[in-house]
Amino acid sequence: MDDLPKCAADTPVGVELESGKLYHWCTCGLSEKQPFCDGAHKNGTEFKSLKFEVEENGEKWLCRCKKTKTPPYCDGSHNIS
Ligand code: FES
Numbered sequence: 001m002d003d004l005p006k007c008a009a010d011t012p013v014g015v016e017l018e019s020g021k022l023y024h025w026c027t028c029g030l031s032e033k034q035p036f037c038d039g040a041h042k043n044g045t046e047f048k049s050l051k052f053e054v055e056e057n058g059e060k061w062l063c064r065c066k067k068t069k070t071p072p073y074c075d076g077s078h079n080i081s
Pocket residue numbers: 009010011012013062063064065066067068069073074075076077078079
């Protein structure tokens with residue numbers, strides 16, 4: 001298995017998130033439930049999901065290319081080849 005995550009998509013996705021709820025962002029890129037973890041990393045990778053919460057309800061743009069420097073949020077890195 002590669003050390004690098006798989007690019008699940010080269011665009012971020014906007015999702016409505018609720019404060020007080022715990023989310024699991026996919027770090028390996030293998031999840032079928034992007035941008036969230038579905039446990040696919042357990043099949044032979046060293047990756048683990050990233051747990052995060054938000055302080056306010058609202059739409060957030062989450063990274064799917066897995067190259068962001070500010071996970072789980074898109075930082076525009078998907079535009080750099
Ligand atoms: S989708 Fe990964 S940085 Fe934008």
